[in-house]
């Protein structure tokens with residue numbers, strides 16, 4: 001389906017009550033499809049919260065690069081601050097806020113690394129400049145000057161001028177495996193709809209609860 005094709009909404013969505021849905025990934029897919037049409041840019045941008053070794057929360061934006069019945073994946077430098085934090089505390093929260101729809105999705109769960117084959121496959125789809133950048137950037141480490149970065153880019157650009165660029169060993173993906181997914185939709189006078197799906201563990205049945213906004 002092209003991005004401009006009319007959306008065929010499921011009846012539980014058009015009936016005005018998304019809260020009827022019993023399966024959170026299905027609801028996420030429907031909202032994400034709408035966000036792709038209505039957001040001016042990066043509908044896949046999400047806040048990623050982790051915790052550092054002292055228990056202090058940390059937060060930054062990353063791009064969602066895959067979602068399936070297992071979870072939500074993104075790619076990064078595994079030696080970055082987030083990579084180090086996920087190494088010691090493999091748990092995270094994700095947050096989508098789609099301003100054009102005035103909807104929020106909140107996700108929490110354990111984090112696993114994607115397989116090397118998945119990371120290779122996604123890395124291969126990136127533009128060559130971005131692949132070179134993944135080699136040149138020591139993400140989250142001090143950089144003495146922009147020139148030093150440009151030198152590193154030129155160096156790796158020359159190294160991989162011919163042929164394909166291999167995936168750096170320090171670059172891969174993570175998947176957040178949700179045990180909680182909350183959907184919030186704006187309603188007039190701040191009487192918003194808010195539905196939380198929770199499960200005790202991965203693979204267990206979801207329990208749905210409507211919450212006060």
Ligand SMILES: Cc1cc2nc3c(=O)[nH]c(=O)nc-3n(C[C@H](O)[C@H](O)[C@H](O)COP(=O)(O)O)c2cc1C
Pocket residue numbers: 042045058059060061062063064074075076077080081082083139140
């Ligand atoms: C819209 C947007 C998308 C981003 N996407 C990613 C991403 O997919 N992966 C990534 O490593 N950093 C991404 N970044 C940069 C991160 O927010 C962050 O600055 C960087 O990953 C370093 O974070 P850390 O020091 O906590 O590891 C993005 C930033 C913005 C504003």
